[in-house]
Amino acid sequence: MLTLYFAPGSCALASLIALEEAGLAYEPRRLILANGDQRQPEYLAINPKGRVPALVTDRGVITENIAIMTYIAQIAPAAKLAPFDDPFEFAEMQAFNSYIVSTVHVNHSHKGRGYRWTDDAAAIETMKAKVPQTMAESFALIEDKMLKGPWVMGEQYTVADGYLFTMETWLPGDGVDRDGFAKVSAHYARMLERPAVQRALAVEKG
DSSP states (O other), rough: OEEEEEETTTHHHHHHHHHHTTTOOOOEOOOOOOGGGSSSSHTTTOOOOSSSEEEEEEEEESHHHHHHHHHHHHHEEEEGGGGGOOOOHHHHHHHHHHHIIIIHHHHHHHHHHGGGTTTOOHHHHHHHHHHHHHHHHHHHHIIIIIIIBTTTBBBBBBBHHHHHHHHHHHHGGOOOOGGGGHHHHHHHHHHOOHHEEEEEEEHHHH
16 A cells, blocks of 8 residues: 655645546655644655655655656556646656746745745845745736636646645745735636645644
């Protein structure tokens, strides 16, 4: 059986959603980041990065959302969570996911993880103050150029939708009005209606 290590409020929600959408049997393992669970020896033996998510499979551990979500889509082809039959569309989906992890998530992390980049207290505060701007700019790009609608890739729901939804849940805390982006707001509402998303949120809540 698969085992997913995750933390409430983290990006691991995207992988939780993918597992629920795929209909795969898995065991959720909840970590509390504020308690430092991710830095305990038991977890570091599973994921030396000390981050979530981590997916334990019968062949080993997979880390990083993009890799985990792609793996889930591949082992559950009937769920059609990725456009594997079209190399260009698959690359487009992965480009979207890469933008989420390399830019949007990093923008968000400047709010509470500034110590990753500097020890200068003033610089950390400057990074925090910039978050509403950088997140709004990223979502303006997603709204205008990247979100095809109704789903990220158009008519086909993919794992990219769970990743986008995860970022959408962070917007209010980042000082960004989600309702200021019509397509993004509609996507968020549509995601909340999906039974798999509701189950993933329930698992996350514990």
